[in-house]
Amino acid sequence: MEQSLIDDLVVESIRIYGIDVWYIPRTLVAKDDLLNEDDLSTFNDAYMVEMYIKSVDGFEGEGDFLSKFGLQIRDSVTMTMAQRVYDLEIGLNTGINRPREGDLIYLPLNGKFFELQHVEHESIFYQMGSLQTYDLRTELFEYSGERFVTGIPLLDDHFEPLDTWQTSTATTFTAQVRNGVYYLLDSDERGDLLSQPAIELYAGQTYVFDVSHVSNAGYPIEFYTTNSHLTGVPITSSEALVVESGTAGTEDATVTITPSLTIAADSLFYYICASNVGMGSTATVLTSKLSVETYDALADNTTIETFGDNILDFSQSNPFGDDQF
């Protein structure tokens, strides 16, 4: 009875003095049992729970500093979470019995992700013979291509502007037609299909439009560089490779598009129905993420390449040949 009373008090206290955060469990995808690491982790769920920030005087850690690798921000913070809240809000859904190192917390106060470095379960030592809280020691997250598919755009799109990783496999858009309108859903997203969304395509990456759903019958998706129904200008092979397979509305029917790597950044394509007015929207072609300098403020890859091209002689296979010093 006393244990339940303390539990209630702890939960209530944290609810009063704490803040709501997103708790995001990590899913290991490709654990390397030899080197003991997983470089393809995903974060597929997010749970809003209340936590108490123990570091009341501000973030701990080394703070901001300039390193050999540019700006590093070493903020850390310790948060307290009621064990009962974890069990009810997260544990029941995930089947995981405790917060785990490597999970993330999204702190709405500064809009940043923190990674659990250590979970201390005995910080308050067995009051009335039981434990009521977890102390979560967290550090500001180091991003390295981890994928977020929680279904919450705030979290899923957070690292998009900084992301320099290109997906090697094709991205699939599931397409349906409802009341004469295209509905699409990117395979990297969760949730319901969106009504004719303006989509973004990365140059050099392949996108598959799955038009096998029966509702697509009679509404084939085609790609144009103008938004003109029937009289539009189809995409040329120098702009993108478009491959149609099967008939829309039948099994395994797809339309595949791969924007050319040489196409100008922010070129505008249109995915429209060639035989019906008003169906479709824009598809903006963004620079390939492999052009890392576009997305990484610190990277000098292209600058170095451009400068080097003017002063380096790549024409001679034998550098000790004629005209050499």
Next chain:
Amino acid sequence: MYGQHFYNETTRRYVAVFGTLFNDIQIGRSNTAGTEIQRITVPINYAPMQKILARLEQDPNLSAPAMTLPRMSFEITSMAYNGERKLTSLTKQIKSRGSDNLSVTSVLTPAPYDIDFQLNIMTKHTEDGSKILEQIVPYFKPDITVSVKIIDSLNTYVDIPVVLNNVSLEDTYDGDFQTRRALIWTLNFTMRAYFFGPATAKRVIKFADVSLKPNFSATSPVTNRVTVQPGLTAGGIGTTSSTDTIPYSDINIDDDWDYVIQITDA
């Protein structure tokens, strides 16, 4: 120095040359079935920078993560004169013609300096580091040589060997759970570089006139005279005959001229 101003941007070029060796390294990540899922061009930058620019550029909205990985950076760590590569000081080593064909630009023998570069690779995962490293080390046995245009006005390329001296790894995987793991590969290189002085342009000498004396006495009479000039017929064929040639002032350096040498008694 010595009353001349010049700047060949040599160090800047060596920085770019070194960076060019590593600016297109990509790594991929595969799932347990071996299918590649992600690929990245590893960002690289010259590490030293103005501090005021660091935050302005990398955290303009105050929303940056701790950092993004993997990435590489490099910097010059030291420079030392290498006397073993010294050549005769007064020889004009490199020449190029002016666009008007009337002048020749040249520089004196460059000073040989060894520039030490350090390349750092930081990754979040051991395998990422291995993937980067294994694309670098096979090419250094222990050096690779690149041809670099050091001075723009001299359209000549200089071979610059880059030697990989050693590779080290710092992996702070052990210790308490509050300390973040850092995985940093450090590669030390030596670039066998040269620094050139000012390039000077001089007009092409088309006529040489030498008076010969039998001894070094100032009062000694001139006994012979030797003149050397280019010879070219009106038909554009090189000649050694002084009577067949057109005036030397009309002969260009690109023409198919020959030497006209005349030795006369004084």
